[in-house]
Amino acid sequence: MSDGGEADASAVQSGGHGAGEAYPPEVTPELVEEHGLNEREWELLLEALGREPTFAELGVFSAMWSEHCGYQHTRPLLADLPTEGPQVIQGPGENAGVVDAGEGWGVAFKIESHNHPSAVEPYQGAATGVGGILRDVFTMGARPVAVFDSLRFGSLDSPRSRYLLDGVVRGVGDYGNCVGVPTLGGETVFDPIYERNPLVNVMCVGFLPKERLIRGEAEGVGNAVMAVGARTGRDGIHGATFASEELDEESDSRPQVQVGDPFTEKLLLEASLELIERDLLVGIQDMGAAGLTSSATEMAARSGTGVEIDIDRVPTREPGMTPYEILLSESQERMLVVARPGREEEVREVLDRWELEAATIGRVTDDGRFRVLNAGETVVDIPVEPLVDGCPTYVRDGVESGEVRERRERDLSPYLDPGSDREAEDALLEILDSPSVASRRWIYDQYDTSVQTRTVAGPGGDAAVIRLADTRRAVAATVDGNGRYVYLHPRRGAQIAVAEAARNLACVGARPLGITNCLNFGNPEGEAVYHQLEQAVAGLGEACRALDTPVTGGNASLYNETPAGPIYPTPSVGMVGVMDDLADAVPQGFRGSGDDVWLAGTTRDEIGASEYLSACHGVVAGPPPSLDLEEASRLVDFLLAAAGANLVISAHDCSDGGLAVALAESALSARDGPHGVRCVVSGGEELSPAAALFGESQSRVVLSADPDDGPGLRRIADEHGVPLARIGQVGEPGGRLRLSAAGRDLDIAMREIRDVYESALPRRMEDQAGLTT
């Protein structure tokens, strides 16, 4: 909030300026400022309208021209992203993107942020984040089949971060579990930079028969516009504007946080899919951010039509709501649909069967205007086009912060060698104890992962694998993004997020198809943050082009800053891929004793921006590892060819914590319990011990294979130009992890590794067990 955040919030929430005051209030310069419109935006508004706005119109413009809805800063940058490809059925601009998974099936997917609501009210903030993204997917005609959460919190040493983690995990779990959509993966990273501004991004993946795809369109003059689902209440008014402001010390804007009802969502999901299946609708859209206003105007804009709403006919939860409140309410579990001619009654019957309401609240018109009537009086009359597409955009000059440059260029030589074998062992255990690396079991044990009977591989691996409808195919999905990398090198960091996601999919045997992204950044009005944004978006585009994973949608969450400063720039990349036969899915864990362990890719002398530096030395510095996009693409092709030839028993991406952590994780997740592993990495004399053990060089994967398949594996690696080295063997059940590299020899009992890895989160969270929300 620019200044006087509390005043801002209260003025906007009440919407009617209190019961005692006259509605509508006079539109004064102060009121305009409270609505977050600057001088230029005010001028554009007057130009669009040709007169001064009413109070309700001011609210409508304020919401639609917020960053959250209008993408003021990101729109010009996003224009350069690749969005097309033969696999893309629906690109950006709809409720969710859709890619082709084969056999007549599309995969709808989208990621969205719910950062600010979750900072204020973690349980409801996260729960409604899940609800919103589920609706984005089922409005496309797709049944949601999986949820993924990408979370950032401050250090778990802080009670507030523990409270936030606890509430967010309960919120995600309770909502998804109740609706019956499994939560199958994600990422959770802890860093003090997110202490007051946690990130809660949620991705939903859904399946639809391709011919059932439906869009958010308001076609057909005279067609009925209907509100279906929950009634409209006073909650969440102006959430979109709230999401586009900074959080200040006093941010306790609970009335702007919506309350979710997963039971109603489940009914709305089934009812919506039935409406679509029976072909009763022309278009459908979630009443999400900016509620009725954005859904009605965006649907009209897509179709080049207008919409007229009779505000008295909107079912409300309480009497006396003003047009302003009804137009901007973000009450959850509501949809706006346009019925096919003559099918209104059938729409009502379907909703009734699911014990929900459907009310005709308006009509599609041909005049390109968004008109709202209140008791016969016109209270809003705005041309749709400038409202939806005329949002002023900003292109600024980004300048890298000197502090970031200094950090990136810092001398890392004091950290190149842990010191002794013993200290190297301690360093590995310390990294495995880092909540950002350790087992996430404490989290995903609270998520239903088996509902819908599609889960081929759930959380804990490189990517989740989900059976595609009733076919033999499977869809794999993952979310990746390393804020520390992006902070220290925005362009490369963003490229790495895409490359890592593709590598994760390839590890399980899935061919990447496309991405959705959530851009979590600070206030873009500052030159340093703008630089991060501009560079990161460029990096995303480059990587998506190289890996043939077009962008199908996403959202931007800017203004993630507190008085302590901005968060790390944190793009979350959600990627989906497909495999022909679910039986060919490759697990992360070793199979059994005697299998060969291989390392694909090249280890370079890189420790910058690593988890090792952060966890063991408290240092955030150095450049993130180098990335050659062509090499990344070859590695993906190699993995898919090797998996397709059934030569791979297990595969695991080398990422946070490097080779040592990847080996430990594959050994821990062996299918019959932890196995020992013995590896010697030779030929790396030019490597420092820290880089050989814990460096995060990109495009590397730990594989295991039957010894008989070694020659075949090597041949495929050669064909793809991927370096491949046999580095050791899987040992006995129980056993020890033995790893020799760059002159350091690690030898740790797997039991100790497991205890550290599994206890890291529960140990820090156990005193939270009684916390209720």
Added chain:
Amino acid sequence: MKFGIVRFPGSNSDLDCHRAVTEGLGARAEYLWHREHDLQGADVILLPGGFSYGDYLRAGAIARFSPIMREVVDFAERGGPVLGICNGFQVLCEARLLPGALARNEGLRFQSRHVHVRVETAETPFTSAYGEGEILRLPIANGEGRYVADETTLDRIEGEDRVVIRYVDEDGGRSDEANPNGSARDIAGVCSAERNVVGVMPHPERASLPYLGSTDGLGFLESVLTRTAGAA
């Protein structure tokens, strides 16, 4: 042979039951809407998991008043086989077709993972395909899965061999660690005095196809198929 799968508003494992019956078992399945008064000739009734009516009062508490449940109670009283899974188990307890109740998990958190259970009796229509003492690996996914009953009831159902499955470790041993939610006497499933109504907290239907990592649950459905086929 037809399975009737009851759908309450908020049921979410109905699809899982359908898939297990049709694809896992190769039998027919029909959904039965909660407002209906007719079981449509189903030979077996499944009450699936989920959050019937949102579970807002108490898990399963509202569902028992639905029209379809009147039919299910009649069906059960005539000796028809009824299996309640997770929320379905809660509904059966609320409907007094099964003794005891399901309370909030010890630890107060939703629990989702695979557990091991031991088949304690093969003398029910849903466990006759198993050997007594057989260890199964099944998923659980619940927030209110802690089986509770007074001591007299517990003694009675144990005395009548009505504990159907019990939480154990992978070797079949009982321990606090193997009991995921603090259920009384490690009870994961029970049956009615006439043995035709069975309620289980774990999800056998989600362990019914090879790609799900376990097919141990298929026996629940195979049991009733064999039995009904034999009777016919």
